[in-house]
Amino acid sequence: MELFFRKIAQLSASLVFVILAATTLVLYLSAKPAIEEFGVKFLFESRWGEEEKVELPPAELSELESVEADKGASIGDDFIEDDDDFIMDDDFITDDDMESGDNKSRVVYGALVPIVGTVFSTLIAMLFSVPIAMGIAVFLSEIAPSAVAKPVGIAIELLASIPSIIYGMWGLFYFGPFIAGLFGGNTVSLLVAGLVLGIMVIPFMAALSRDAITTVPDMLKESAYAMGATKLEVIKDVVFPYARSGIIGSIILSFGRALGETMAVAFVIGGVYQFAGKITDPTNSIPVVLANSFAESSGLSLSVLFYLALILFVLSFIVIASAKVYFLRKK
Amino acid sequence: MRLIMNRVFIVFSTFAALVGLIFLGWILFTLFSKGLQGLSFDVFTKDLIEGGLRNVIVGQIMMSGIATLIGIPVGILAGIYLQEYGANSRSTEFLRDLSDVMMSAPSIVVGTFVYAIIVVPTGHTSGWAGVLALFILMVPIIVRTTDDMLNLVPIELREAGMAIGASKYHVTMNIVVRYAKAGILTGILLAFARVVGETAPLIYTSGSSEFWSTDLTGTFPSLTVSIYNLATMPDDQMVQLGWTGAFLLTTMVLIINLLGRYASNKKRSK
Numbered sequence: 001m002e003l004f005f006r007k008i009a010q011l012s013a014s015l016v017f018v019i020l021a022a023t024t025l026v027l028y029l030s031a032k033p034a035i036e037e038f039g040v041k042f043l044f045e046s047r048w049g050e051e052e053k054v055e056l057p058p059a060e061l062s063e064l065e066s067v068e069a070d071k072g073a074s075i076g077d078d079f080i081e082d083d084d085d086f087i088m089d090d091d092f093i094t095d096d097d098m099e100s101g102d103n104k105s106r107v108v109y110g111a112l113v114p115i116v117g118t119v120f121s122t123l124i125a126m127l128f129s130v131p132i133a134m135g136i137a138v139f140l141s142e143i144a145p146s147a148v149a150k151p152v153g154i155a156i157e158l159l160a161s162i163p164s165i166i167y168g169m170w171g172l173f174y175f176g177p178f179i180a181g182l183f184g185g186n187t188v189s190l191l192v193a194g195l196v197l198g199i200m201v202i203p204f205m206a207a208l209s210r211d212a213i214t215t216v217p218d219m220l221k222e223s224a225y226a227m228g229a230t231k232l233e234v235i236k237d238v239v240f241p242y243a244r245s246g247i248i249g250s251i252i253l254s255f256g257r258a259l260g261e262t263m264a265v266a267f268v269i270g271g272v273y274q275f276a277g278k279i280t281d282p283t284n285s286i287p288v289v290l291a292n293s294f295a296e297s298s299g300l301s302l303s304v305l306f307y308l309a310l311i312l313f314v315l316s317f318i319v320i321a322s323a324k325v326y327f328l329r330k331k
Numbered sequence: 332m333r334l335i336m337n338r339v340f341i342v343f344s345t346f347a348a349l350v351g352l353i354f355l356g357w358i359l360f361t362l363f364s365k366g367l368q369g370l371s372f373d374v375f376t377k378d379l380i381e382g383g384l385r386n387v388i389v390g391q392i393m394m395s396g397i398a399t400l401i402g403i404p405v406g407i408l409a410g411i412y413l414q415e416y417g418a419n420s421r422s423t424e425f426l427r428d429l430s431d432v433m434m435s436a437p438s439i440v441v442g443t444f445v446y447a448i449i450v451v452p453t454g455h456t457s458g459w460a461g462v463l464a465l466f467i468l469m470v471p472i473i474v475r476t477t478d479d480m481l482n483l484v485p486i487e488l489r490e491a492g493m494a495i496g497a498s499k500y501h502v503t504m505n506i507v508v509r510y511a512k513a514g515i516l517t518g519i520l521l522a523f524a525r526v527v528g529e530t531a532p533l534i535y536t537s538g539s540s541e542f543w544s545t546d547l548t549g550t551f552p553s554l555t556v557s558i559y560n561l562a563t564m565p566d567d568q569m570v571q572l573g574w575t576g577a578f579l580l581t582t583m584v585l586i587i588n589l590l591g592r593y594a595s596n597k598k599r600s601k
Contacts, residue, residue: 005500009412012405016430016474019467023436023444030447135347143341144348152352154592159355161521161588163528165555166577169562170358173570199354206351230337253435260437262531263559287439287531294446294535309443313436320435324428 027313030306037300038109042307045110048273109304111286111311113273117190118285118312121265124194125258129202130251136202137209137247142235153210160203168267171196176268185280186270193269193285197258205254212246213239245326252323260316262287286312366578369571374579379557380541382568384576387539390552391580394458394537395527397547398465403519406470407508410477410515415503427478433471441467442532450536458547461537465526472525476518480511513594520591524584530555554580 028035038045136156140149175196176187183191216239224234240247270282271292286308297305377383409426417423441464449460484507492502508515533539539556540549554576561573 002498002500005503006412006416009408009416012408013412013417013426013474015405016409016426016433016471019470020429020433022448023440026444026447027440030443030451132347132351135344136351138344139348143345152348155352156355158585158588159359161524161528161584162358162581163530163555163584165528165530165558166362166581167358169558169573169577170361172562174357174361199351199358202351203355230333232337232340233333235340256435260435260439262437262439263555266559267562287437290439290443291531291534294443306443306447309440313440316435316437316440317432320432324431 024310024313027306027310031303031310033300034109034303034307038304038307042109042111042304043115043311045108045112048109048113107300109301111308113275114284114286114289114308115311116275117193117269117283118259118287120283121190121194121197121269121285122255122258124191124279125197125201126251126255128195128198129205129254132198133202133205133209133254134247136206137213138235138239140206140210141213142231142239153207156203156210157207160207163263164200164261165263167196167200167264171264172267175199180280183280185278186282188268188270188282189280190269190283191279193265196264196268197261200261200264201254201258204257205250208250208253209243209247212243212250215246216242249323249326252319252326256316256319256323259319260287260312262291266291362574362578362581365571365574366581369575370578374572374575378541378543379552382572384554384557384572384579386541386543387552387554387557387576388579390458390537390540390544391527391554393545393547394461394533394551394553395465395523398462398469398526399519399523401462402466402469402473402522406473406519406522407477407515409470409474410481411503411508413474413478414481415499415507427475430471430474430478433467434475437531438464438468438529439531442534442536445532445536456536456538456550458537458544458549458551461533461551461553462547464532464536465529468529468532469522469526472522473515473518476521477511477515480514480518481507483514484510517591517595520587520594524587524591527587528555528580528584530559534559 034042140153140156144152171192172188176189176192179189179192179195180187185191220238220242221234224238229237265285266288269285269288271284271288272282273284274281275283290305290309290312293301293305373382374384375388376385378386413423413426417426445460445464445467449463450456453460488506488510489502492506493499497505533553533556537551537553537556539560540552542552544550544552558573558576558580561569561576564570564573
């Protein structure tokens, strides 16, 4: 019994590892056709699902070549360290050159639009939510009387648990039109998506930061007050330095959450494969592409989606790992 | 000057807090006003095809419930292993870190994973695929809360159990886990609340159906996916139904959260 229990517990524990490893492996295997087809260029290609005719009139052909040349340059500049991982990339280019004499055509997919959309919407969310969440955290822990701080604190924690789809729906019907009225432009746009994301992570970030701030020993604060420091000075020079790793950790975790968020964004970003020229234009993000396109995809286009999912997974893995590093430093 | 800066700062952070709370209050207000507007008896007695939400509510709870039922033993056992058997070895720390990573992994990625291993081979969406996706999402949460809660159990209790000759299994199950029961229960409730509101991993694993179904091997009705579909329809009545669903979903999640809070408070006051 003893041994059996131990074994079964061990098995359960390793399941977490198995799931994570399986996820990475399955995503990679499913994405393999797309990785082989597009290589690292996928990250810099802005077209999505457009048919690329290989036999083209001279004008367009030269245009195409110049685009290719640009991309080649950018790969060379930014991703030298990745060269060994993507040997297929070189093969692919030669394939392409050979094909240009034929009458073949192929469909080109690129992740640049959703990647840029994801990054920018997350950045807007962070710019918007960090000051407000910090304000709430400081207000709750240092300024408000406990009769206010307690119920508001509980309310914030409860709000953090509201399903993200609610934020998206509210954004679509109320907040989007509100922002469009304020700044002009569309009711679905990069700006609206970023702000809705920001509002969504505020309670989460505020609750975590408040927890970090309340770990500051009262004695430290009291000593500072006794020296005649003002509230601002206490918070700036005593509380923030002490709780820094916790606060930064909470910001990174919120960043990770905003990065992978699907539903809050799906309603309000527009879901079109084009760059947002203005901040009030609609664009797209990785999770939204995944959510909207799976049903009607197969073969290569499906594989492309898995490639996207893999990129997102790796991105969020990096974000969370860096949050872990910060939290560990505290211990 | 210092005092003025101090004033400015206090006003600013109070203002920031107010702005944040106003937005959040606005969301809750629309949710309640729009949700209550469409609330009627029909919502609970009719299926989606007839303009009610009965089948999707039941479907959502069934999927989350089954995921929880499978997730509880696995998650708790894994938590017990990490805390009681794993000691503080490097592999235990590694598993802890992995659970944290899984806990914050984008839920849509979990959906793509399940799509690849179940929906692609079987060729159609199914309730079990949805259950698996939710299970994957909730296990790390239960693992980490169990782990944390067991960590709070005083070592003396374990030693006392060992001293009277109880086996490790007995000590763990009858002393340690019993001591941490309330905390673990809270963790389970919070994990359930988290997955019951998930949409992204269900869109293409369980799909959603307009008809009554309890057959998990087929496309399964889901409340959250239905809300997504309803809200993007051009028909006002459909959108209204979506709001009602959103309201019910939020109420459910909030109530479960309050229950979880109550469970852990009760323990603290003891």
